[in-house]
Amino acid sequence: MAIYGYVRVSTKEQSTTIQENEILLKYPGAVIVPEKSSGKTIDRPAFNELLNTVTTGDKIVVREMSRLGRSQGELMLMIEEYQSKGIEFVILNIGIDTSSVSGKMILGILSSVAQMERELLLERQALGIAEAKAAGKYKGKQSSPATAKKCKEALSYVENGMSKEKAAKAAGVGIATLYRYIKSAS
Numbered sequence: 708m709a710i711y712g713y714v715r716v717s718t719k720e721q722s723t724t725i726q727e728n729e730i731l732l733k734y735p736g737a738v739i740v741p742e743k744s745s746g747k748t749i750d751r752p753a754f755n756e757l758l759n760t761v762t763t764g765d766k767i768v769v770r771e772m773s774r775l776g777r778s779q780g781e782l783m784l785m786i787e788e789y790q791s792k793g794i795e796f797v798i799l800n801i802g803i804d805t806s807s808v809s810g811k812m813i814l815g816i817l818s819s820v821a822q823m824e825r826e827l828l829l830e831r832q833a834l835g836i837a838e839a840k841a842a843g844k845y846k847g848k849q850s851s852p853a854t855a856k857k858c859k860e861a862l863s864y865v866e867n868g869m870s871k872e873k874a875a876k877a878a879g880v881g882i883a884t885l886y887r888y889i890k891s892a893s
Contacts (some may be wrong), residue, residue, distance in 0.1 A: 708764040708765060708766070709738065709761070709762075709765045709766075710734045710736060710737040710738070710765070710766045710768060711737060711738050711739075711740050711757055711760075711761065711765065711766070711767050711768065712726075712727065712730035712731065712734065712737040712738065712739045712740065712767075712768045712769070713740045713742070713753075713754060713757060713767055713768070713769050713774060713775070714726040714727055714730070714739060714740070714741050714742065714769075714770070714774065715741070715742035715751070715753075715754070715774050716742075723739075723741050725770075726769075726770040726774070727739050727741075729770050729799055730768050730769075730770065730799070733768070733797075733799065734766075734768055734797075737768055740753050740754070740756075740757050741753060742754055754775075758789070761789070761794050762793075762794075763792060763793030763794070764793055765793075765794050765795070766794070766795045766796070766797060766806070767789075767794065767795070767796050767797070768796075768797040768799065769796075769797070769798055769799065770798075770799050770800055771798065771799070771800040771801070772798050772800075772801065775796075775798075779817070779820075779821040779824065780821045780822065780824070780825050782821075783814070783817060783818040783821045783822075786805070786814065787814075787818065790805055796814075797810075801813075850884070850887075850888065854880060854884060854888075855888070857878045857879055857880040858878070858880055858884065858885055858888035858889075860878040861874040861875050861877070861878035861880055861885050862874070862885075862888075862889070864877055864878065871885060871886070
C-alpha cells in the first residue's frame with residue numbers, strides 16, 4: 708500500500724510547501740507528487756500519471772478538494788471510479804478519508820449535492836432558453852464561419868445535381884450539419 712500526496716498551486720508564484728508539510732505531518736511516508744502547471748489549465752500531467760500509477764490499496768492525500776479538480780461533479784465521479792478500484796482518498800481540510808465508513812458517507816452526501824447542483828444548473832439553463840425563445844432572442848448554437856462556408860459549398864454542389872450526401876462529403880461537412888444548415892436557412 709502506497710500513500711501519495713498530490714499538491715498543486717493555482718498560480719506559478721505560489722509554493723506547494725504548505726500543502727506538502729500538512730500531508731507529510733499526517734502521512735510521514737507519503738510520496739509527494741507535485742503538479743507544475745497552474746490550476747487554470749485542464750491538462751495536469753502529474754495527476755494523470757498518478758492516476759495511472761495507483762493500484763488497489765493505495766491512498767491519495769490532498770490538502771483540499773479543489774486540488775483534485777475544479778468541477779465538483781467530475782471530481783465526485785473520478786473519486787467514485789477510483790474507489791471502486793480499491794483506491795482511497797483523504798481530503799485533509801474537511802476530514803474525509805474514504806477508507807472509513809463516515810468518510811464514505813460524507814463523500815456520498817457531497818456526491819448527491821454535486822448531482823443536485825448539476826440538475827439545478829440544467830433546469831435554470833432550460834428555463835433561460837425557453838424564456839429567450841419566447842422573446843425571439845434564442846438562436847441556439849451558431850455554426851462557425853468555416854462550417855457555414857462548407858455548407859454553402861455543399862449547397863452549390865446540390866444545385867448542380869449532386870446528392871446531398873455526396874455534396875456534404877465533397878465539401879468536408881457532415882450530412883447532419885448540412886441538413887441543419889438547410890433547415891435554418893429556410
